[in-house]
Every structure is written in C-alpha cells, then in structure tokens.
Amino acid sequence: xxxxxxxxxxxxxxxxxxxxxxxxxxxxxxxxxxxxxxxxxxxxxxxxxxxxxxxxxxxxxxxxxxxxxxxxxxxxxxxxxxxxxxxxxxxxxxxxxxxxxxxxxxxxxxxxxxxxxxxxxxxxxxxxxxxxxxxxxxxxxxxxxxxxxxxxxxxxxxxxxxxxxxxxxxxxxxxxxxxxxxxxxxxxxxxxxxxxxxxxxxxxxxxxxxxxxxxxxxxxxxxxxxxxxxxxxxxxxxxxxxxxxxxxxxxxxxxxxxxxxxxxxxxxxxxxxxxxxxxxxxxxxxxxxxxxxxxxxxxxxxxxxxxxxxxxxxxxxxxxxxxxxxxxxxxxxxxxxxx
Amino acid sequence: xxxxxxxxxxxxxxxxxxxxxxxxxxxxxxxxxxxxxxxxxxxxxxxxxxxxxxxxxxxxxxxxxxxxxxxxxxxxxxxxxxxxxxxxxxxxxxxxxxxxxxxxxxxxxxxxxxxxxxxxxxxxxxxxxxxxxxxxxxxxxxxxxxxxxxxxxxxxxxxxxxxxxxxxxxxxxxxxxxxxxxxxxxxxxxxxxxxxxxxxxxxxxxxxxxxxxxxxxxxxxxxxxxxxxxxxxxxxxxxxxxxxxxxxxxxxxxxxxxxxxxxxxxxxxxxxxxxxxxxxxxxxxxxxxxxxxxxxxxxxxxxxxxxxxxxxxxxxxxxxxxxxxxxxxxxxxxxxxxx
DNA sequence: CTGAAAGCGCTTACAG
DNA sequence: CTGAAAGCGCTTACAG
Numbered sequence: 001x002x003x004x005x006x007x008x009x010x011x012x013x014x015x016x017x018x019x020x021x022x023x024x025x026x027x028x029x030x031x032x033x034x035x036x037x038x039x040x041x042x043x044x045x046x047x048x049x050x051x052x053x054x055x056x057x058x059x060x061x062x063x064x065x066x067x068x069x070x071x072x073x074x075x076x077x078x079x080x081x082x083x084x085x086x087x088x089x090x091x092x093x094x095x096x097x098x099x100x101x102x103x104x105x106x107x108x109x110x111x112x113x114x115x116x117x118x119x120x121x122x123x124x125x126x127x128x129x130x131x132x133x134x135x136x137x138x139x140x141x142x143x144x145x146x147x148x149x150x151x152x153x154x155x156x157x158x159x160x161x162x163x164x165x166x167x168x169x170x171x172x173x174x175x176x177x178x179x180x181x182x183x184x185x186x187x188x189x190x191x192x193x194x195x196x197x198x199x200x201x202x203x204x205x206x207x208x209x210x211x212x213x214x215x216x217x218x219x220x221x222x223x224x225x226x227x228x229x230x231x232x233x234x235x236x237x238x239x240x241x242x243x244x245x246x247x248x249x250x251x252x253x254x255x256x257x258x259x260x261x262x263x264x265x266x267x268x269x270x271x272x273x274x275x276x277x278x279x280x281x282x283x284x285x286x287x288x289x290x291x292x293x294x295x296x297x298x299x300x301x302x303x304x305x306x307x308x309x310x311x312x313x314x315x316x317x318x319x320x321x322x323x324x325x326x327x328x329x330x331x332x333x334x335x336x337x338x339x
Numbered sequence: 340x341x342x343x344x345x346x347x348x349x350x351x352x353x354x355x356x357x358x359x360x361x362x363x364x365x366x367x368x369x370x371x372x373x374x375x376x377x378x379x380x381x382x383x384x385x386x387x388x389x390x391x392x393x394x395x396x397x398x399x400x401x402x403x404x405x406x407x408x409x410x411x412x413x414x415x416x417x418x419x420x421x422x423x424x425x426x427x428x429x430x431x432x433x434x435x436x437x438x439x440x441x442x443x444x445x446x447x448x449x450x451x452x453x454x455x456x457x458x459x460x461x462x463x464x465x466x467x468x469x470x471x472x473x474x475x476x477x478x479x480x481x482x483x484x485x486x487x488x489x490x491x492x493x494x495x496x497x498x499x500x501x502x503x504x505x506x507x508x509x510x511x512x513x514x515x516x517x518x519x520x521x522x523x524x525x526x527x528x529x530x531x532x533x534x535x536x537x538x539x540x541x542x543x544x545x546x547x548x549x550x551x552x553x554x555x556x557x558x559x560x561x562x563x564x565x566x567x568x569x570x571x572x573x574x575x576x577x578x579x580x581x582x583x584x585x586x587x588x589x590x591x592x593x594x595x596x597x598x599x600x601x602x603x604x605x606x607x608x609x610x611x612x613x614x615x616x617x618x619x620x621x622x623x624x625x626x627x628x629x630x631x632x633x634x635x636x637x638x639x640x641x642x643x644x645x646x647x648x649x650x651x652x653x654x655x656x657x658x659x660x661x662x663x664x665x666x667x668x669x670x671x672x673x674x675x676x677x678x
Numbered sequence: 679c680t681g682a683a684a685g686c687g688c689t690t691a692c693a694g
Numbered sequence: 695c696t697g698a699a700a701g702c703g704c705t706t707a708c709a710g
Contacts, residue, residue, distance in 0.1 A: 119390060
C-alpha cells in the first residue's frame with residue numbers, strides 16, 4: 001500500500017508537504033513541488049488512509065445514521081418511508097464529502113458506544129423511538145445530532161419534524177368538506193407514539209371546529225401497518241364502527257383497510273371514503289388511488305443533513321430545528337357524502 | 340475521552356494487559372486483573388477507538404456496500420428490492436460484529452478509492468452495473484468482494500445470483516399452461532442488462548418447448564419501472580401488440596402496465612393476463628393481485644454476507660458462488676384463455 | 679501471566 | 695515555502 005511516506009520519499013520532500021497538497025493547503029507549497037507530488041499521486045493511485053486521518057485529526061468524516069432495532073427483528077428498510085429518507089440522507093452526506101455508516105442499535109448504550117467507537121462527527125436519528133432516552137444519549141456524548149420526527153421536549157437538541165398536527169387537521173377537514181360527519185381515526189394509539197397522537201390531535205380539532213362531537217367509539221386503534229389496516233378494515237366492514245369515512249394515519253395501513261373492505265364487499269369510495277398519510281408510491285398503485293397527506297421526504301432528509309453540517313462547522317451552540325409543512329394530495333379514495 | 344492508557348494507569352497494569360482483556364484473550368490475564376480491569380471499563384464506559392484499532396490491526400471491521408449512482412441522480416433506495424436487500428445485508432453484517440458503510444460511487448475509480456480509504460475488510464456490490472468493470476475493480480484491490488446479481492464471466496469473483504433464466508421460463512410456461520399462445524415479454528432489452536436477458540431467454544425457451552414460434556413483434560422493450568410499464572400498457576391497449584398475456588420482467592413495471600390498461604378500458608385478467616417478477620409488497624396492493632415470480636431476498640442477502648465472511652476468514656482463495664432458486668406465486672392476474 | 683518497544687499512516691503545532 | 699518532532703489510540707511480535 002502506498003503511503004504519504006512513499007510519495008514524500010520519491011518526491012524528495014517531507015511527508016508534511018505531501019499532506020499539505022493532499023489537503024489543498026496549496027498556499028504553503030511551491031508550484032513545482034505541487035506538480036511533482038500530484039503526478040506521483042496519480043501514478044501510484046495514492047489514497048489517504050482515513051482511519052489514520054481520523055485518529056490524528058479530530059474528525060472522522062463519518063456521519064452515523066441511527067436505526068432502531070428495539071422491539072423487532074424486522075427489516076426496517078422494508079418500510080418505504082425509512083428507505084427513501086435514508087437514501088436522501090446518504091446522498092446529501094456524500095455531497096458534503098462525508099461518509100455514512102449505518103448504526104443499528106438495540107439500547108441507549110449501543111448508541112453511545114457506536115458513536116464513540118468510530119468517533120463519529122455527527123449523527124442522525126431516523127425514528128422517534130428515542131424520545132425517552134434523548135437526555136441520556138445527549139449527556140453521554142458530545143456528538144452533534146439531529147433527531148428526525150422527534151417530539152422530545154428537550155430544548156437543546158436539533159430536530160426536523162413534520163407538522164403532523166396540521167396533517168391530521170387538513171385530512172379531517174377535507175373529509176368534512178366532502179359532507180362526512182361520521183369519521184373514524186385509524187392508527188396507533190400508544191401514548192409513546194407522539195407522531196400519531198399529533199395527527200389524532202389534528203383530527204380532533206377539525207371535528208371540534210366543525211361542531212362535530214368527538215366520539216371515542218370512532219377511534220380505531222391498531223398498528224399503523226398493512227396487517228393493522230387489514231384488521232381495522234374488517235371491523236369497519238362488520239359495522240363495529242358507525243362511520244362513512246376514515247382518516248388513516250399511515251398510507252400502508254390505509255391500503256390494508258381498503259383491501260379488507262374490498263374483501264368484505266364494501267366499495268371504496270362509494271361505501272367508505274378514506275384518506276391516508278405519507279404519500280408513498282404504493283398509494284398510487286391501489287384502486288382507487290389513495291388521497292393522502294404528503295410530506296416532502298427529500299426536503300426532510302436534506303434539512304437534517306444541513307442542520308447537522310451547520311452545527312458541526314460552527315463551534316458555538318447552534319441549536320436549530322425545522323418543522324416542515326404538509327399538504328393534501330387529492331386522488332380517488334374520497335367521495336362526497338350524500339345523506 | 341477515556342483510553343486504554345487511562346484504564347491501564349488506574350489498574351496499575353500495562354496497556355497491553357487491558358488490550359488483552361478487551362479482546363477476550365483472557366487466557367493471558369490473571370483472574371484478579373481481569374476483574375479489576377472490567378470494573379474500570381464499566382465505570383468509565385470505556386469504548387475502544389476503532390479507527391486506532393483499524394490502523395494498527397490489519398482489520399477495519401467495515402463492510403462496504405457499494406451503491407451505483409452511475410447514470411442517475413435518483414434515489415436508489417426508492418427501489419423496494421434494493422432497500423430490502425440492503426436491510427438484510429446490514430442486519431447480517433451487524434450480526435457478525437462488523438459495521439456497514441454505504442459507498443455510493445460514480446466510477447470504477449471511486450470504488451477502489453473508497454475501498455482503500457477505509458481499508459474496508461470486504462465489499463458487497465448490490466447491482467449488476469459493474470459487470471464490465473469487474474476485472475478492473477478486482478485488479479486494483481485485494482479486498483474480498485461479493486457481487487450480487489452479476490453475470491460477469493470472471494471466474495475468480497464471488498457471486499450471488501438468481502436463476503433468472505428459470506424465472507422467465509416458469510413464468511411463461513405458466514401462461515402457456517393457462518391456454519395463452521400470444522404472449523408478450525415486457526422489460527429492458529439493453530444488451531448490458533444481462534439479468535433481463537436471462538429472463539427473456541427463459542421466456543423464449545418456454546415458447547420453443549411448447550411449439551410456439553418466437554415472434555419479435557411481441558417483445559416490448561421499455562424501462563423496467565413504473566413509467567416504462569405505463570408506456571408498455573398504453574401500447575398494448577392500443578393494439579400495437581397482438582397478445583393475450585404478458586410476462587413483465589419486473590413487478591413495478593407490471594403494475595404500470597396494469598394501470599395503463601385499466602385507464603384504457605382493458606380488464607385484467609379478463610382481457611389480458613399478466614405475470615410479474617420479484618414478488619415485492621406492491622404486488623399485493625394492486626387489484627387484481629399480481630401473480631409473480633418470487634425470489635428469497637432474505638436468503639440472497641444472508642448468503643452474500645456468508646460468502647464474504649467465509650472468504651475473509653480463510654486466507655486461501657475461497658471463490659464460491661451461489662445461485663438461488665425462484666418460484667411462482669399464484670394470485671389473481673392470470674386467467675385461463677378460452678379461444 | 680505481564681510489559682517495554684516499535685509501528686500503523688496520518689495531522690498538528692512549532693521552528694526555521 | 696519547508697521539515698523534524700510529537701502524538702492520535704491501538705495491536706503485534708518479542709522477551710521475560
């Protein structure tokens with residue numbers, strides 16, 4: 001393997017000088033030496049050893065992307081939202097000349113360990129699963145970090161979130177505008193799942209504004225995935241809920257609901273209107289096409305990387321957060337209700 | 340930051356001894372010292388610096404996953420097949436106590452550079468895009484590597500492939516068994532796309548065995564994605580092709596075809612039978628549900644990591660490859676053809 | 679069972 | 695513009 005030393009020897013200069021041209025500190029190097037060294041680098045395909053650089057410099061140029069494997073052995077990359085977001089982040093990180101390392105973790109300790117292990121320059125947390133351990137994570141590590149989708153109340157962390165409340169609000173309002181009064185919420189009801197709770201909050205507010213009394217009976221609690229949707233759809237078809245429309249807090253769940261309803265003879269949107277959340281590709285694949293709440297995943301990922309880079313560059317405390325907007329995308333799964 | 344030195348000082352031993360207990364070479368350390376050192380490690384939350392280890396040991400414990408960004412700025416993680424495969428690999432790598440670093444590359448040089456940069460212990464190539472530069476890559480780097488979905492003829496590389504030929508064969512045979520004779524192939528036709536060509540080869544063989552003459556007019560060349568499917572479906576609907584069934588070499592393309600046909604008044608499977616390839620989740624979301632060829636992505640990813648680990652452990656040349664089987668999963672998009 | 683020495687490939691002050 | 699020295703945190707022989 002070719003090292004700085006080899007190049008320096010052949011060029012007849014010190015390794016410092018070679019190091020300088022590699023790092024673009026060319027002001028410090030004579031024209032001639034620069035040329036000679038660059039030629040040698042070309043010739044031997046010299047590539048710096050980043051472990052060595054990481055050790056001697058303070059910076060590793062690695063951004064850790066933290067993936068939770070807390071509760072499940074499931075492949076989280078099966079989730080299109082996570083995958084797409086990850087792809088965006090990887091791309092943005094690469095653009096900034098950093099490297100992304102996937103750090104899948106089980107416990108809070110795993111996180112601190114992984115961060116220290118590689119002396120990671122920054123970390124991005126993809127899921128809100130860490131909200132309860134944010135304080136702990138932060139105390140144990142001085143690495144700049146950005147939490148995506150977090151509703152932690154910790155004021156000293158950087159976050160990129162969505163206006164989930166508004167999402168639930170405009171989704172429900174849209175159903176109301178289409179004449180619906182008996183509207184279900186379908187989604188997770190766990191107190192820990194703050195995102196879903198926000199969306200539920202928006203749903204409640206829209207109801208309230210329209211003078212429709214909130215009815216606990218119309219809250220369908222189930223996992224916000226395909227299977228959960230299947231179950232919810234079955235119950236709706238069996239008239240366990242007295243509704244004409246449903247706001248599903250996740251697209252994939254909405255797709256499950258549609259499937260179940262279809263199986264049980266309900267026609268969507270004639271018998272039941274439905275609106276989803278996320279605007280993932282599959283919302284285009286189903287029939288009827290799913291009306292849904294859209295978020296800008298590209299912007300989300302890029303914002304996260306941007307906040308991180310900013311705080312890494314400026315030493316001072318640079319706590320910033322961003323809340324992104326949502327919008328409704330109208331397709332075919334909602335129909336005017338004629339009483 | 341706590342280092343070996345700090346622990347050693349407080350324990351009153353040499354850093355070597357601490358290093359030994361950390362690396363589990365406990366046979367070399369007295370019971371008492373071991374206990375004392377472990378306590379200190381606990382107390383200070385000592386975590387080894389892996390850059391330092393990587394520098395002094397030969398091994399970095401990093402597996403590079405190579406992602407192509409050759410032709411496109413598109414987010415490749417938008418592709419469910421790639422995402423799922425990546426997730427499987429990450430999980431398997433982690434299980435082996437290695438770390439996965441995403442290496443997205445534009446050129447063959449990028450690959451060699453990235454591999455050297457981090458002194459990566461092994462690399463997995465996710466796409467067949469490298470077939471033409473396999474020789475170059477291999478010559479420039481002694482890193483063990485596994486190529487997934489590669490049809491490179493280089494005998495000295497490790498590969499994990501699918502029996503794509505068989506996939507095309509059984510798909511077409513299934514259509515024939517259902518009474519179809521006028522069967523289209525829809526997929527990429529680029530000579531570089533060896534995977535697709537294999538599937539096409541299987542299609543031809545099935546036709547031949549059934550005594551159905553191959554008809555160039557029934558080869559629909561288009562990109563194997565949603566947009567390509569849309570286009571193909573439009574042409575089919577407009578009777579540019581005289582067919583009663585189509586074998587689409589990718590699920591997402593098949594979904595596009597279904598969408599277009601629907602838009603143009605064709606009923607699937609009544610007017611047109613269709614079979615896909617991949618068995619991705621979205622094949623469940625469409626109506627009718629897509630009959631398709633299934634591959635075991637979990638097995639594929641795990642096999643790739645296994646081959647890699649084997650070759651990393653045994654110094655000797657350990658060139659192994661695996662070809663995985665495919666099977667048909669029958670759903671609703673194919674109907675018996677009654678002439 | 680234990681340790682002193684050398685070295686991995688780089689960067690960071692510092693001195694000229 | 696250039697270089698000698700020290701050091702980053704670890705592991706690898708080697709010697710006891």
